Amino acid sequence: MDWSIQEIAKLAGTTSRALRHYDDIGLLEPSRIGSNGYRYYDGAALVRLQRILLLRELGLGLPAIADVLAGETAETRALAGHLGWLRQEQDRLARQIASVERTIEALEGGEEIMAKDMFDGFDHTQYREEVEQRWGPEAYAAGDRWWRGMRDDERQAWKERTAALGRDWIAAAESGVAPGGAEAQELARRHVEWLAGVPGTPASQAGGDVKGYVIGLGEMYVADERFAANYGGEAGAAFVRDALRVYAEANL
Amino acid sequence: MDWSIQEIAKLAGTTSRALRHYDDIGLLEPSRIGSNGYRYYDGAALVRLQRILLLRELGLGLPAIADVLAGETAETRALAGHLGWLRQEQDRLARQIASVERTIEALEGGEEIMAKDMFDGFDHTQYREEVEQRWGPEAYAAGDRWWRGMRDDERQAWKERTAALGRDWIAAAESGVAPGGAEAQELARRHVEWLAGVPGTPASQAGGDVKGYVIGLGEMYVADERFAANYGGEAGAAFVRDALRVYAEANL
DNA sequence: CTTGACCTTGACGTTGCGTCAACTTCTACA
DNA sequence: TGTAGAAGTTGACGCAACGTCAAGGTCAAG
Numbered sequence: 001m002d003w004s005i006q007e008i009a010k011l012a013g014t015t016s017r018a019l020r021h022y023d024d025i026g027l028l029e030p031s032r033i034g035s036n037g038y039r040y041y042d043g044a045a046l047v048r049l050q051r052i053l054l055l056r057e058l059g060l061g062l063p064a065i066a067d068v069l070a071g072e073t074a075e076t077r078a079l080a081g082h083l084g085w086l087r088q089e090q091d092r093l094a095r096q097i098a099s100v101e102r103t104i105e106a107l108e109g110g111e112e113i114m115a116k117d118m119f120d121g122f123d124h125t126q127y128r129e130e131v132e133q134r135w136g137p138e139a140y141a142a143g144d145r146w147w148r149g150m151r152d153d154e155r156q157a158w159k160e161r162t163a164a165l166g167r168d169w170i171a172a173a174e175s176g177v178a179p180g181g182a183e184a185q186e187l188a189r190r191h192v193e194w195l196a197g198v199p200g201t202p203a204s205q206a207g208g209d210v211k212g213y214v215i216g217l218g219e220m221y222v223a224d225e226r227f228a229a230n231y232g233g234e235a236g237a238a239f240v241r242d243a244l245r246v247y248a249e250a251n252l
Numbered sequence: 253m254d255w256s257i258q259e260i261a262k263l264a265g266t267t268s269r270a271l272r273h274y275d276d277i278g279l280l281e282p283s284r285i286g287s288n289g290y291r292y293y294d295g296a297a298l299v300r301l302q303r304i305l306l307l308r309e310l311g312l313g314l315p316a317i318a319d320v321l322a323g324e325t326a327e328t329r330a331l332a333g334h335l336g337w338l339r340q341e342q343d344r345l346a347r348q349i350a351s352v353e354r355t356i357e358a359l360e361g362g363e364e365i366m367a368k369d370m371f372d373g374f375d376h377t378q379y380r381e382e383v384e385q386r387w388g389p390e391a392y393a394a395g396d397r398w399w400r401g402m403r404d405d406e407r408q409a410w411k412e413r414t415a416a417l418g419r420d421w422i423a424a425a426e427s428g429v430a431p432g433g434a435e436a437q438e439l440a441r442r443h444v445e446w447l448a449g450v451p452g453t454p455a456s457q458a459g460g461d462v463k464g465y466v467i468g469l470g471e472m473y474v475a476d477e478r479f480a481a482n483y484g485g486e487a488g489a490a491f492v493r494d495a496l497r498v499y500a501e502a503n504l
Numbered sequence: 505c506t507t508g509a510c511c512t513t514g515a516c517g518t519t520g521c522g523t524c525a526a527c528t529t530c531t532a533c534a
Numbered sequence: 535t536g537t538a539g540a541a542g543t544t545g546a547c548g549c550a551a552c553g554t555c556a557a558g559g560t561c562a563a564g
Contacts, residue, residue: 006541016542021521036529037543058352062520076359079352086349093342100310100335107328258510268511273552288560289512314551 002031008041012049019049027066028052059086165194169240170232179242188247191240214252218244254283260293264301271301279318280304311338417446421492422484431494440499443492466504470496 005016022028023039028049030039041049048069055065060082067073168187177183192214218241221228228237257268274280275291280301282291293301300321307317312334319325420439429435444466470493473480480489 004541015521017521017523020543025520034542038529039542056520058355059348076356079356079359083349083352083356086345086352090342090345090349093338093345096311097335097338097342100331100338103310104328104331104335107331256510267552269552269554272512277551286511290560291511308551 002040002042003046005030005039005041008046008049011046012053014049014053022049022052022062025062025066027062027069058082161194165190166230170236173232173236173239179239180246184239184243185247185250188243189251191244192247192252214244214248218242254292254294255298257282257291257293260298260301263298264305266301266305274301274304274314277314277318279314279321310334413446417442418482422488424495425484425488425491431491432498436491436495437499437502440495441503443496444499444504466496466500470494 003011005019009016009019019028019039019041023030028045031042031045032040034040051069052065055068056062058079060068060078064073064078064082068075068078165187168190172184172187175183195214195217221231221237222234222241228234231237231240255263257271261268261271271280271291271293275282280297283294283297284292286292303321304317307320308314310331312320312330316325316330316334320327320330417439420442424436424439427435447466473483473489474486474493480486483489483492
């Protein structure tokens, strides 16, 4: 007693296309193939198909399902491993949701998220590539968790400290002092100190190329107008860049 | 002042490949293309790129991002819509996690999940295609939520009721009474009544083709040995099928 | 002039099928 | 028995967002 492809598809709650796919990848072959080329399935195939569909509904990939059905992997271990992945995904989603909510809130509050807010708390996404490349993905992830994991008041304090630093830079730049002068160099020191508070930056870790990082950062401030805006525009950013370079060359 | 593709990629924290992709799909074109074919980007492009990356990090798809940047869609609305999707995903994941956990638990408890447990509480996945086709996806989703949303004691009660029905069927089949006889017909009535307790089945809704459903169900019991096992094997299942058919023809 | 770094345009791979397209086979009815 | 319509077959493209070669031009430095 066997069924046609459509029949077994309905019995099991899937489609004939999926069954052909399973045949193609060798996950489930028909029990019999007619001389006309038609696929026919028997009870054993139905049972196997239902196990496949059950595991798939739990979110397992087809290769993983193949392993389980081949007996190469115990069901519990496959599922346990899968569970870890699911939990990670859930975590990621939760953080993403929080992030979107914060963004919407900010937008509704009239904040210019694309310019100012991106700088609030230091835009770590900015350096993701660089950070991951130099210190591994964990470093970036750590920084990300750090910022997202802060309480509102902590974030507020951080923002104020950041803003104060920005104000002082602008004042210095406008006062006409030299980037290499004592006042600017003190600001540069504070800037690096401030950077040290950001996990994921070399300044916060031992053994990193802090010097190159700080110099590159200065260039960024000039190159990116959104960053530049925090230092009073391009001229101010150039001042910061120069001061940081002098400081880095001399002290890092 | 502009940057090469690698430079801007590093500045913004992405890859040159992604930038070429964005160019290909028209999301972000270089501000200038050299006579050698090289792509060059200026400050405006950098800002646009960073907005793209920000939105992408929030999980938006590239087409959606294109809409936002084209001003065709307000940011808040795009994000709000996206938020809904994220929450749905989170929900789905949560249910899947619970499901996987239950399955692992069952496996560790030594239960033969693939045979017996699938029948516990009626395997609604079995009829997903059919259910969705006839009553829409909501019906299936409702049934799914129903089972997953039950408390343990509720599930237990349901299992016992199900088991009792199975025992009675087996006893009747073995006693040698006729499928069309009063005893078997009373069991059939109970069976349909029991079915009515399962959301998503036609028996639980008004206006469905209950008759065809019940008859088809009987066939299923015979065809699928796992179902058959609940009725004492193939012979028992055949008895159930015959009794259900007679009952359905006469009363539904 | 050579070497190496960087650029270009294809084009395939990824995940699990949905969805035509073009054609053959089976089933049922006049 | 001719034929329509349902169902079967094998390709092959599409999707999301790039990663990853491959093969070959361009540029800056020694």
